[in-house]
Every structure is written in structure tokens, then in C-alpha cells.
Amino acid sequence: MTDYAVGQRWLSETETELGLGIVVNIDYRLVTLFYPACEEERTYAKTNAPLSRMVFGPGDTIENQDGDSFTVESLSVQQELYLYQVRDEDGSERIIPESQLGYRVSLTAVADRLFSKQLDSSSWFNLRVAALYAQAETENSPVLGLRGPRVDLIGHQLWIAHDVGTRKAPRVLLADEVGLGKTIEAGLILHQQWLTERARRILIVVPPALVHQWFVEMVRRFNLHFSIFDHERLAALQPQESIKDMMARLIAEEAGAAPAEADNPFSTEQLILISTDFLAECDLQQLIDAQWDLLIVDEAHHLAWSPDAPSEEYQRVAKLADAAEGLLLLTATPEQLGLESHFARLQLLDPARFHDLDAFRAEQAAYREVADVAGAMIDQPVWDTALRNKLAALLPDEALDETRRDALLAALLDRSGTGRVLYRNTRKNISGFPQRQLQPVPLAVPPQYAGEETDLFPERGFSDDRWCAEDPRVTWLADFLRRERSRKVLIICAHKETAIDLHAWCGYKLGMNVAVFHEDMDLISRDRAAAYFADFEDGAQALICSEIGSEGRNFQFAHDLVLMDLPRHPDLLEQRIGRLDRIGQKQDIQIHVPYFSDHAQAVMFHWYHDGMGAFSRTNPAGSQILAATGAALEQALAAPADSARRDALVADTAATMDTLLGQLESGRDRLLELGSHDPNGSAQLIAALAAADAHTPHDFMERVFERFGVEVEEHSEHADILRPGAHMLAPFPGLPEEGVTVTTDRSTALSRDDMLFLTWEHPMVTGAIELVLGEDRGKAATALLRNPKVKAGTLLVELIYSLRCSAPRALQVERFLPTTVMRSLLDAQGRDLGGSISHDGLSKQCQKMDKGLSRKVVESQQTLLTQLLAQDQKRMQALAQDTLDQAREKMETELSREQQRLRQLQQRNADISDADIAAYNVERQALTAALAETRCHLAAVRVIVAGG
Structure with missing residues (x-):
């Protein structure tokens, strides 16, 4: 029986929240x-009271x-009470x-x-150890930030995201x-920046028609919930000023008091999405004052610019x-709107670097020569003398050998530097x-449309x-849908x-199974229509869309596109076809175009088909073609029966198309x-x-x-x-009250937008x-x-350690010191058996120990356990110090090497600024301080x- 004395301090093992009793x-x-x-x-039976004596050591x-704090120096016992010799601050x-x-x-x-004696079962211990290893594995992943998004594994996308996102x-x-x-x-770049905390305040600016597309894409693919800000949202955030407060403010301002500063509404959220229309009308200074780590602007080519206006x-x-x-700028037409427009986009990225249009023209001409050399290096299996001479001039310190083609191309890319600010992939x-x-x-043309030929x-x-x-x-559409009941059709x-x-x-x-999708539907209704169309078991055979159907949604699972009419702008036609003709499409696309002969619709069809070949290939020059042939097109549309006029339009369009495509090809930047x-990297x-993906969190x-x-x-x-x-004590991270369907399989997630894709980076898993x-x-x-092979009564102590730097995530200290989980398995003599007995293997042989027996053990x-813990922690600290020393050495080596590389490249590449180089000194100091702690x-x- 335990000896108790009045005045002693004990802790309830079953109700620790009571504090010390x-x-x-x-x-x-x-x-x-x-x-x-x-x-x-609380009154307890002395024979089995769930109490632990609280004893503090030196x-x-x-x-x-x-509430004053003290450090224990020593302790003694007097009349069954502990006396603590302590020292204050x-x-x-x-x-x-x-x-x-x-x-x-x-x-x-x-x-x-x-x-x-706050002892838990092995199940809780094993779960805690699993969480520690999962946290370490996630943070140490070489594809951190790329494994979580719901995206297909497409090489060029992953390469750009990896190159820029880090x-x-x-x-x-x-x-x-x-x-x-x-x-x-x-989105992949953004996700990496967010996950590594390089960017915590992010603003996205997009055309009005794309606001909901971006919102949905960020949630579904990247698990990022942006707040859409518009005038209504701002009005809701503005505090309502009472008449009394307004009068007091006006009197104070009349007396010369400075106006009170209003709270910035853009500081209320971390992730904000706005339209270009809202940007044109909102308080720009408030938006700027909100301080953004990352700004994304979509359709940047719509930002008109000229040197004077x-x-x-x-x-x-x-x-x-x-x-x-x-800053991330997105545009599909970097140079097609002219070199001036291209310069304007680059000037947004770095005004100091791209400050003079004439200098930029000269620089582009110089890069063109390097790009031609790069193209020749790829195209020529055996390099001729002219190419070798050009290479010798550009790479004077390199051994010129076709077997080193990849290394020489990498050196050429590195020294020209075009890829540092611009990424351009083409089909x-x-x-x-x-x-x-x-x-x-x-x-x-049916009788009901007589007289409507134009x-x-x-x-x-x-x-x-x-x-x-x-x-x-x-009529044709209905027959087609009846005939092809097994095919998904986008209309x-x-x-x-x-x-x-x-x-x-x-x-x-x-009585056909069809869904509809148009701009007057709210976001939830559109989502339901799209999901209904995507369901191959009980879903719609066809989805009928207005023009908005060619914006913001991708339906690669469908292979038939019906164009019930044709738009007047080539870019809109390309957007329509692009809903199916995208990376990830597995089959050829059937483009069905019903149109009226001897009608304006026939003029549009032949202009697109015979003039541009727009149905069979992408059309990168659509805007220029419309600008060059738009007047002739309008004349032909006004007189659709005039076949000579239509033929002339088609011939002129084809000639213009050939000329523009030739210019684009001649301007093709192979180096870019x-x-x-x-x-290889992708x-x-x-x-x-x-x-x-093979190691899921399931x-x-x-x-x-x-x-x-x-x-x-x-x-x-x-x-x-x-x-x-029913027995959940608190809300579970990311689990709504109505429940949710989840999958850990990427292919399932890609085909089912309505399911959460649980990866080690998903908020529910990290939560x-x-x-x-x-x-x-x-x-x-x-x-x-x-x-049976272990003697009864044998004592083992399994200890799990974590070596983790608590530096800000933006430093990405895990590059040099990954979060490390270390383990010991000690016997009563202090020998470490961890190398021969794994945690999982040991756990399979362990069973639950009775709580009373656990306390007695x-x-x-306690004396032996105290000794074992102290000795092992001292040993582990020594091992950890070796790891820390290696991390510091690796950090110094890598940062110094990168800094020296930039100094050398700066002599050839104006893209690299002194600030780029100096940033490594600041980073080095911050990392050194973090590792020391x-x-x-x-x-x-x-x-x-x-x-036994």
C-alpha cells in the first residue's frame, strides 16, 4: 500500500485536466x-487509487x-514531504x-x-510513430508540392513547375x-510556393469570364480555397457607420484631426481572386498596400501597351x-501581337532589366543567332565546320563533341538565359x-429560314x-445521338x-439523356451538369453548351464535338475545339459541323476549313488573319450566293495563312x-x-x-x-458534416472530380x-x-527521436537538413538493438498491457528507466550534432557554388542581377542561425x- 501524507502533491492518472492535487x-x-x-x-481507495506522485528533479x-517560476537545484525529504532547493531568474x-x-x-x-504514468496503448504509440515518419517522408520528398495536385503526369508541365516553383x-x-x-x-507553381511557405499572400487577376474557372480549378486540382473579391464583397466588408459616429468623425475632421485609417479589406484573406474589370475600378492603393508575395495575371496579352500610350x-x-x-504572367501569344507587346509583358516582370525597347530589339536579334545554333545542334547528326566555328565562339571553354550534345545544349541555355523569364512550349x-x-x-436551308441567308x-x-x-x-443531331448512344458528345x-x-x-x-450548360446557371448547377456528363454509367450522353462551354471546362473524356454554329472569331473556334483537343486526350477528335449550303454559314465554314485549315490543326495566327481578311469576310457574308467572292476570300485567307505561318516558323526560337x-528531367x-503514388496514405x-x-x-x-x-469528440480536419467520398488513386481522381484526392499533401492528410x-x-x-524466444520479464525500451529544424518554411532548410526520425531499442544494459529489430516487426509481437500492470512496471x-533515457538522449544528441555539421557543410557548399555560378553567368547574361547574387548571403545567414538552434x-x- 502506498504511503500518503497530508500536503503531498499527486496527479490523477485518469483526469490530468484537474491539475496537481x-x-x-x-x-x-x-x-x-x-x-x-x-x-x-476526489476521494480514492488507497489500495488502487489512480494517482501518481509528482516528483521534480534537478x-x-x-x-x-x-505563479513564479524556479529551477530545481536539488531535493530532500522531510516528514514524507519533498523539499525543493530552487533558484529563481x-x-x-x-x-x-x-x-x-x-x-x-x-x-x-x-x-x-x-x-x-500517463501511459497509452501500443496502438496510439504506433500511430504517433507512423505520423512522425509520414511527416518526415512528406517534407523530404524530391517532388514536394507536385504530388498533391489532381493533375495528370505530363512532362513539360511538371518540368516548368519544378523549375519555377522552387x-x-x-x-x-x-x-x-x-x-x-x-x-x-x-497552379503547380502556386501550390509549391504555398506548401513551402515561400508565398503566403497570393492574388490572381483574370478576365471576368474566367473567374469561376480559376476558382474551381484551384479548389479541385490544388485544394486551395480562394476568396472572390468583387464590389459586393467589398461592401459587405465595410463596417456600417452609425449617424452618431459619423457626426463625431466629421466634427473631429473639421477641428483638424487626421482622418482615421480604414482597415484594408484585402488584408482579410490570404488567397484572393479578382477580375480585370474589378481591378480597373477598385482602390488600387489599397490593393497594393495589402502586400502580395505572388501575383498571377491570366490572359496578359489583353493588356494593351505602346511606348507612348x-x-x-x-x-x-x-x-x-x-x-x-x-509574378506569373500567362499568355498564349507572347510575340504574335508584335515585338512591342512582347516587350511590354517582359517589362512587367522586370522593369529594370527590360527598360528600353530599342535595346530589347537588338538583344532579340542576338538571341536569334544563338537560337539558330541550338537548332542546328539538334538537327545535324554530324556537325559541319560552320556550326563548330559558331559553337567555339559561343562556348570557348567547352570541348566540342557530338557525344556531349546534351551538356553543350545545357551550357548554351544557361549562358543565354532566355529560359529564366520566359517559357514557351508548342505542339x-x-x-x-x-x-x-x-x-x-x-x-x-429550311423554308422557315427563307430570306435569312445572311x-x-x-x-x-x-x-x-x-x-x-x-x-x-x-434533325441530324437527334439521328446522330440515337445512332451513337455509347459516345459522349459535346455540343x-x-x-x-x-x-x-x-x-x-x-x-x-x-426523351434523350442530355444536360445543359450556360452562363445564367450558378456555379453549383454548372458543376452538376458537368459531373452528370462525366458519369459514364448513369450520366448524360451529351452536354449542350453556350459559348461559355468553350471556356473553363475540359472534357478530354469525350471525343465527339458538334458545332451547331460557327463563331466569327478564330480564337473562339480554337477555344471550342480546345475543350477536347488537349493534353490527356486519348483518341482522335471527331468535329461535326452541320451548316446550311448557299448560306452565310457556308461562307464561315469554308473560310475556316479551306482558308485556314482551322478544323484540322491549331491556328496560332487567327487574330492576324481576321485583321487582314475581316473586311472581305463581311462582304462575303453579306452575299453568300456569290461563290466568286467566297472563293476569292478563301484564296486570300489561305495565302495570308501561309505567310503568317512562315513568319512564325522563321521566328521559332529553338533555344527557348x-x-x-x-x-530527361521531366x-x-x-x-x-x-x-x-505507389505509397499512398490509405x-x-x-x-x-x-x-x-x-x-x-x-x-x-x-x-x-x-x-x-457518433463517437467523434471534435471535428476532423477537412471532413464536412454531410460526409465526403475520397480516393487515393490518381486515375480515379482524374475521372471523378466529385471525390477528394487524398495524397500526403492533401489538407485532410496533413491535418x-x-x-x-x-x-x-x-x-x-x-x-x-x-x-517464446525472449525470456519472460525481459525489459526493452523503444525510443523515437525527431531531429527537425523549426526555421520558417520559406527557407526550405529541408534541402540540407531533412526532418529525420531516429530510433533506439534498448535492453536493460543499455545496448541498442534497433539495428536488428525493426519497429514494425516488434509491433507485430506486442500486445496490450493491463493498465494496473503498466503503472507497476x-x-x-523508474530508476533504471531514468538512467537509460538520460544515457540514450546524450548519445542521440551526439549523433544529431554530426548530422547538423554535415547539413551546414552541405549548405555552405551548395550556396557558394550557386553564387559563384551566377557571378560567372552575369558576365554574359544581363538577366542576372547583383540582387540575385546578394540574396544568397541573406539566405546563408538565416540558415546558419536556424541550424544552430x-x-x-x-x-x-x-x-x-x-x-511468459
Whole structure:
């Protein structure tokens, strides 16, 4: 029986939240404790009271009842009470009896929980260890920031994201051709910057029509929830000033008081999405004052600029870009609008570097020579003398050998530097695209449209869907859908009224399974329509879209596109086809074009098909062709029966197309293409991501769900349904009340937008890891070892350590000191058996130990356990110091090498500034300070006793 004395301090093992209790009464069978923290008493049977005596040793910090802190120097016992010899912050010494100790106690340290007998089961210990290893593995991943997004593993996108996303405050122009995934590239860069905390305040500016597309893409693909700011949002954020407050303010201002500064509404959120229209009208200074780490501007070619008259939109973006740390500009037409426009985009990235248009023209001419050399290096299997002479002039210190082709190209790219600010991939240098196959459907003009031969959209003359009954395009469409019931068909019309009428006619009057998608639908309704179309089991056969259907949604799973009419602008046609003709499309695309012969629709069809070949290939020169032939097009549309006029238009368009394509090809920058995509590097990234995908968080999350009361129901082979359980004590990270369907399989996630894609980078998974590690449960545990080969009564102690630098994530200290989990398995003699017995192997032989027995084991072995822990922690600190020394050496070597490389390149490449080089000194100082503060700490301990 334990000896109790009035005044002693004890801790309840079952109710630690009560704090330290003080013994106030003792009789033959019972002991009574008062807990000052909650002013409650508890009475326990002396024979089995769940109490632990709180004893503090030299070096521990204690508090008295006044809340003053002291450091324990030594302790002694007098009349069954401990007396603590302590020292305060000023160095003064005094004695504090345990009866005068404060009642607050925080048992977060592993040793404290062990010796106060706050013991958990092996299951909690194992879960904690799994969370530690998961955290380390995630932070040490070579593809950090790339494995979490819901994207296909496409080489050029991953390469750009990796090359740019790891930079500090990147400022680049993403200019891939339409359909190559600039939005995904920007999202991948953004996700890496956010995950590594290089960027915490991010602003995205896009055209109004793309606001919801970006919002949805950021949530679904990258798990980033942006706040859309518009005038209504600003009005809601403005505090309502009462008449009394307004009068007081006006009187104060009349008396000469400075106006009170209003709170900046743009500082209320970290991730903000706005339209270009809103940017043109909002308080620009407030937006600038909000201080952005990263600014993203989509469709940047719409920002009109000339040397003498830059547009208001351009100037606003320029001021915002100048204040932001990082900047991503997205455009599919970097040079097609002219060299001046291209210069204007680059000037937004670096006004000091691109300050003079004439100098830029001269520089581009010089780069052209280097680009031609790069192209010749690739095209010539054996280099001729002329090429070798040019290479010798550009690379005087390199050995010129065809076997070193890749190394020489890398050196050329490095020294020219075009890839530092501009990335441009085209379909010509990226494989993986399907063929476009045109299926024209010429039809006779119906009587109901007589006299409307010049109207591209004659159905708009009807106020309801009556036109569908006699329109041969609708008849053909209905026959086509009946004939091809197994195929998914995307149908696009220019106007929402046409789409609504078609949906009503085909769905309600013909009984077909079709969905509709137009601009008057809210975001949720559009999502449902798109998801219904994407469902191959019970979903719609066809989706009928207005022109908005060619913006913001990708339907690569469909292979048939029906164009019920043709837009007047080539870029809109390219956008329509681009909904299916994108990276990831697995089959050739069938483009069905029903049109009326001897009608304006026929003029548009032949202008696109015979003049531009727009249905069979991408059209990078559409805007220039429209500008050159627009007047002749209007004349031909006004007289569709004039075949000679139409033929002349087509011939003129074809000639213009050939000329423009020739100019684009002659201006093709092979050097830029090489810098925009490294096939070998992207192959390594894909391999690393494929390997990461094989190690999913499924098993770990199942254990977490079980421990925290989340209900799991199997949905399908690769998916589960999660719901809050009846015994869940607190909300689970990322789990809505109505539940959610999740998958850890990438292919399933890519085909099912309605499921969460759980990776080690998903907020639900990282939140689960933080939840486990934030708990004290699992820090100290006991277990019974069942192994006939181990003598009964054998004591083992398993200790888990974590070596982790607490530096700001933006420093990315894990490049040099990855979070490291270290393990020891000690026997009673202090020998480490961890090298021969793994944690998983040991855990499979461990069983739950009775709680009463657990307390007795720890209490009886406390002296030995204290000794083992002290000795092992000293050993681990020495090992950790070796690791820290290696990290410092690696950091110095890599930063010095990169700094020296930039100094050498700066002599040839004006892109590299003194600030780029000096930034490494600041980074070095911050990393050195962070590493100096890093310590190895004990994260968990398990006491194991072999059973009989």
C-alpha cells in the first residue's frame, strides 16, 4: 500500500485536466485530494487509487502558488514531504516545500508522461510513430508540392513547375500554346510556393469570364480555397457607420484631426481572386498596400501597351506587379501581337532589366543567332565546320563533341538565359496530341429560314423552341445521338437561348439523356451538369453548351464535338475545339459541323476549313488573319450566293495563312523551346511521382479514422465514403458534416472530380498528421511482448527521436537538413538493438498491457528507466550534432557554388542581377542561425516487457 501524507502533491492518472492535487485527508482505507485548479475534491481507495506522485528533479522548472517560476537545484525529504532547493531568474536560492507548489501542470514532455504514468496503448504509440515518419517522408520528398495536385503526369508541365516553383519570388512569363496547360502550370507553381511557405499572400487577376474557372480549378486540382473579391464583397466588408459616429468623425475632421485609417479589406484573406474589370475600378492603393508575395495575371496579352500610350489596365497591373514579390504572367501569344507587346509583358516582370525597347530589339536579334545554333545542334547528326566555328565562339571553354550534345545544349541555355523569364512550349515540340478529323454536314436551308441567308444564327428569330421542329441541323443531331448512344458528345452553340431550346427539345420532347450548360446557371448547377456528363454509367450522353462551354471546362473524356454554329472569331473556334483537343486526350477528335449550303454559314465554314485549315490543326495566327481578311469576310457574308467572292476570300485567307505561318516558323526560337522543357528531367519527375503514388496514405488514414471516430464505408475499389462518427469528440480536419467520398488513386481522381484526392499533401492528410502529433496520446506507452524466444520479464525500451529544424518554411532548410526520425531499442544494459529489430516487426509481437500492470512496471523500474533515457538522449544528441555539421557543410557548399555560378553567368547574361547574387548571403545567414538552434528531442517512448 502506498504511503500518503497530508500536503503531498499527486496527479490523477485518469483526469490530468484537474491539475496537481494536494492530499487533505487520510483514513484507514481512503485518501482525499483537493484540486485547486477546479476547486474540486476526489476521494480514492488507497489500495488502487489512480494517482501518481509528482516528483521534480534537478534541472526541472516548477512554479509556486503565486505563479513564479524556479529551477530545481536539488531535493530532500522531510516528514514524507519533498523539499525543493530552487533558484529563481535572478540567481537567488530558496527552499519550496511541495505543499506550496502551484497546481498547474503540463505533461507534454515524453519523460513527464512516462513517469507520471500517463501511459497509452501500443496502438496510439504506433500511430504517433507512423505520423512522425509520414511527416518526415512528406517534407523530404524530391517532388514536394507536385504530388498533391489532381493533375495528370505530363512532362513539360511538371518540368516548368519544378523549375519555377522552387525559386524564391519567381517572376516569369508562361506562354505555352493553347491546350498545353498554362493554368495547370501556374497552379503547380502556386501550390509549391504555398506548401513551402515561400508565398503566403497570393492574388490572381483574370478576365471576368474566367473567374469561376480559376476558382474551381484551384479548389479541385490544388485544394486551395480562394476568396472572390468583387464590389459586393467589398461592401459587405465595410463596417456600417452609425449617424452618431459619423457626426463625431466629421466634427473631429473639421477641428483638424487626421482622418482615421480604414482597415484594408484585402488584408482579410490570404488567397484572393479578382477580375480585370474589378481591378480597373477598385482602390488600387489599397490593393497594393495589402502586400502580395505572388501575383498571377491570366490572359496578359489583353493588356494593351505602346511606348507612348500604355493602357490604363496595363498601368494598373504594372503598379501592382512592381509591389508584388513574385509574378506569373500567362499568355498564349507572347510575340504574335508584335515585338512591342512582347516587350511590354517582359517589362512587367522586370522593369529594370527590360527598360528600353530599342535595346530589347537588338538583344532579340542576338538571341536569334544563338537560337539558330541550338537548332542546328539538334538537327545535324554530324556537325559541319560552320556550326563548330559558331559553337567555339559561343562556348570557348567547352570541348566540342557530338557525344556531349546534351551538356553543350545545357551550357548554351544557361549562358543565354532566355529560359529564366520566359517559357514557351508548342505542339510542334510536345507530343501526345490526337488528330482532328472533320465531319462536315452540309444541309439545305429550311423554308422557315427563307430570306435569312445572311444571318449566321437564324434560329434566334424565334422566341421558343419551335424552330427545332423544322431545323435540319436538329434533325441530324437527334439521328446522330440515337445512332451513337455509347459516345459522349459535346455540343456547342454561340448563344444560351439556342442551348436552352436544344436541351428542352432533345430532353423533354425527344426523351434523350442530355444536360445543359450556360452562363445564367450558378456555379453549383454548372458543376452538376458537368459531373452528370462525366458519369459514364448513369450520366448524360451529351452536354449542350453556350459559348461559355468553350471556356473553363475540359472534357478530354469525350471525343465527339458538334458545332451547331460557327463563331466569327478564330480564337473562339480554337477555344471550342480546345475543350477536347488537349493534353490527356486519348483518341482522335471527331468535329461535326452541320451548316446550311448557299448560306452565310457556308461562307464561315469554308473560310475556316479551306482558308485556314482551322478544323484540322491549331491556328496560332487567327487574330492576324481576321485583321487582314475581316473586311472581305463581311462582304462575303453579306452575299453568300456569290461563290466568286467566297472563293476569292478563301484564296486570300489561305495565302495570308501561309505567310503568317512562315513568319512564325522563321521566328521559332529553338533555344527557348529547349529551355522550356527538359525531357530527361521531366522523365525523372514523372518516375518520382509514380513512385510516390505507389505509397499512398490509405493505410495510415484508416488507422487515424479508427482512432478518432470517423466512419468509413467502402464506395468502390479505389474509393471510400467518410462520415463523422457518433463517437467523434471534435471535428476532423477537412471532413464536412454531410460526409465526403475520397480516393487515393490518381486515375480515379482524374475521372471523378466529385471525390477528394487524398495524397500526403492533401489538407485532410496533413491535418490528420498534425492532429496525431498535436495530441499527447502515444508519447508514452507500454506493451507486453509475446515471443517464446525472449525470456519472460525481459525489459526493452523503444525510443523515437525527431531531429527537425523549426526555421520558417520559406527557407526550405529541408534541402540540407531533412526532418529525420531516429530510433533506439534498448535492453536493460543499455545496448541498442534497433539495428536488428525493426519497429514494425516488434509491433507485430506486442500486445496490450493491463493498465494496473503498466503503472507497476514503470514505478518499479523508474530508476533504471531514468538512467537509460538520460544515457540514450546524450548519445542521440551526439549523433544529431554530426548530422547538423554535415547539413551546414552541405549548405555552405551548395550556396557558394550557386553564387559563384551566377557571378560567372552575369558576365554574359544581363538577366542576372547583383540582387540575385546578394540574396544568397541573406539566405546563408538565416540558415546558419536556424541550424544552430536545432536540437534532437525525444518524441515517444514505449516500455516493453516480455510475457511468459
